[in-house]
Amino acid sequence: MRSAMILIVGICLLMFSSLSSFASSGRVALVIGNSAYRQVAALQNPGNDATAIGEALQRMGFEVTVIRDATKVEFDSALSAFSDVAVGADIAVVFYAGHGIEVNGINYLIPTDATLTTDAKVSFETVTLGDVLEAVRGVKGLSVVLLDACRENPFVSKMQRDRATRSIGRGLARIEATPNLLVSYSAEAGAIADDGDAEHSPYTEGLLKFMEMPDLEVNFLFRRVSAYVRHKTDGRQTPFEYSRLPEEAVYLSLPxxxxxxxxxxxxxxxxxxxxxxxxxxxxxxxxxxxxxxxxxxxxxxxxxxxxxxxxxxxxxxxxxxxxxxxxxxxxxxxxxxxxxxxxxxxxxxxxxxxxxxxxxxxxxxxxxxxxxxxxxxxxxxxxxxxxxxxxxxxxxxxxxxxxxxxxxxxxxxxxxxxxxxxxxxxxxxxxxxxxxxxxxxxxx
Structure with missing residues (x-):
């Protein structure tokens, strides 16, 4: 009886490699992980991150293509192919892990064969975030772009400036989302993300922890990822989302x-x-x-x-x-x-x-x-x-x-x-x- 009374009181206190080829599907995904950069030191985790995210998306019912260490030609080719299969899809996901850079307010993702010896080469040797968004323009339902690309960037320190007026920022720049689009950065605009000292980056760890949970609406999914990353990095890193979602609830993982x-x-x-x-x-x-x-x-x-x-x-x-x-x-x-x-x-x-x-x-x-x-x-x-x-x-x-x-x-x-x-x-x-x-x- 005493135990039951304690329990009642206590309760009342609580009031408050390619995993698959592209195929026509309602759920499609492109996953790219760039680790082996030729002109700067290799990154530890993007290849592992891409493999694990690709496998998770496959378990979630997506048709997935995974590309590791994409050159400029391979990156462009993958986006071109993905733009075809994404037409009419119910949901399309693009995940990128690797280096990214912001120049004059434009976000660029860096292929492994980029040299970037001068700031003038950024436009020719990289892929813009705009290119990625263009690849998912034909999606019927929701487009999700996940960017684990806010790491400290070694290209910046070695890059010669051809134009003094061209600004190069830390991390990635903010964007304006269009309807039925969610873009998630591993760190808020202008901030740097950790690559991590384990098998995966903190951001990818957070995604892997929560993205396969059924019945977890995307707003709550990314809130949990954000909370996980903040805790994992002792508050140094906070992911951020730019989105214009439909009125109805949206789920990455099938019910x-x-x-x-x-x-x-x-x-x-x-x-x-x-x-x-x-x-x-x-x-x-x-x-x-x-x-x-x-x-x-x-x-x-x-x-x-x-x-x-x-x-x-x-x-x-x-x-x-x-x-x-x-x-x-x-x-x-x-x-x-x-x-x-x-x-x-x-x-x-x-x-x-x-x-x-x-x-x-x-x-x-x-x-x-x-x-x-x-x-x-x-x-x-x-x-x-x-x-x-x-x-x-x-x-x-x-x-x-x-x-x-x-x-x-x-x-x-x-x-x-x-x-x-x-x-x-x-x-x-x-x-x-x-x-x-x-x-x-x-x-x-």
């Missing part, structure tokens, strides 16, 4: 698959049989990064009952608050449409795990509390025996019951299953929590 069943049962009037409304549940997994840079998986369910204009988001994560006696927290956010007969969600009576839909199941050892209107938390007991029991139920049971109470006093039950995808994500998350094996999180 997570669903094979799971879901039903809402509402209490009948005067003891009559409950009314059943079918719905859908989609499972995904996210990563939470705390103030200390520690990342942890968050298992999510996105539940929709169209006939009742009712949606719920469930988030299951490991508790990160040392003042709270819970081992894990389940956050439930409800959204109901105007005129919802129940009036809203008054309470949640815990959570039960079942083998099959018709079973009574076993409740998790937990305490639930209302946080704000239509938002509730369930805290799983942190005592070792109860923690082990709860995780075993979460891992082995396929079906979940959430008994809820409406503001009008009526009772209801959300019952839904994991399905194959949900089971995979539960196993992935629980394994990581148990082992703290974040290094192998993406490989599971």
């Amino acid at each position: 997570s698959a669903t094979d799971a069943k879901m039903f809402l049962y509402e209490e009948g009037i005067g003891g009559t049989q409950p009314t059943m409304f079918p719905g859908s549940v989609r499972w995904s997994i996210d990563m939470r990064t705390d103030a200390n840079g520690r990342s942890d998986p968050v298992i999510q369910a996105h539940i929709t009952v169209p006939e009742r204009n009712f949606t719920t988001t469930l988030k299951l994560e490991r508790n990160a608050d040392p003042l709270l006696s819970a081992s894990h927290l389940i956050e439930l956010s409800f959204q109901v449409g105007p005129g919802f007969s129940g009036g809203g969600i008054a309470g949640v009576a815990g959570m039960t795990m079942k083998v099959a839909e018709g079973d009574r199941g076993d409740p998790l050892v937990a305490v639930s509390a209302k946080i704000v209107e239509n938002m509730h938390l369930i805290g799983l007991d942190g005592l070792p025996d109860f923690r082990a029991k709860n995780l075993e139920l979460l891992r082995t049971r396929q079906w979940i019951d959430l008994p809820i109470y409406y503001l009008n006093g009526k009772r209801a039950l959300l019952t839904f299953e994991k399905g194959l995808e949900g089971e995979r994500l539960f196993n992935k998350g629980i394994y990581t929590w148990a082992s703290n094996d974040l290094a192998n999180f993406d490989a599971q």
Whole structure:
């Protein structure tokens, strides 16, 4: 009882090489990584960055071409070919890692065979950002250009000036985005980015960490990348985006698959049989990064009952608050449409795990509390025996019951299953929590 009371108090405190040839497709990508520069020292990471980004985009359903150490001719040829296949595409992505330079407010990407002995040669030996944007002009949907090209540039110090009036800046210059375009710089305009001392640059690390997450809208995707890079570089580097996005939500990663069943049962009037409304549940997994840079998986369910204009988001994560006696927290956010007969969600009576839909199941050892209107938390007991029991139920049971109470006093039950995808994500998350094996999180 004392543990439960501590848990309730604690919960209330939380109120607040070419991987593939180009082909006609709705999702196309061109990836270029320039490391082996002939006139200046080689860069450590762009080749690795290009390989990893290309593989990630392939897993995300893109038709991808990867080019490493592109000369001027190869760069131009790749853009020309890409402009053809990008026509009519739903989404097109261009990723470039290597050296870039800004001259008189124009951004240039530097091929590996550039000499740039004088500033007059910039126009002849490089590729402009405008050339890249021209290659995606025919895209039907969204164009995304990712530039990991703001490194300290050795060409600048050796370049002779033919014109005293020609300005050469640090990093890349700001641009004006056109509709349905997002351009992301690895560092804000005029700033320098780290190449990194690991296998990838900090910016590419951030992209690889978040870009494959399903159901992560692009605005939130790049916010997370930015936060990751700032933390990774101790605040020295902040990515920046120039965009004019459509009104509807846009996702780089395809929505997570669903094979799971879901039903809402509402209490009948005067003891009559409950009314059943079918719905859908989609499972995904996210990563939470705390103030200390520690990342942890968050298992999510996105539940929709169209006939009742009712949606719920469930988030299951490991508790990160040392003042709270819970081992894990389940956050439930409800959204109901105007005129919802129940009036809203008054309470949640815990959570039960079942083998099959018709079973009574076993409740998790937990305490639930209302946080704000239509938002509730369930805290799983942190005592070792109860923690082990709860995780075993979460891992082995396929079906979940959430008994809820409406503001009008009526009772209801959300019952839904994991399905194959949900089971995979539960196993992935629980394994990581148990082992703290974040290094192998993406490989599971």
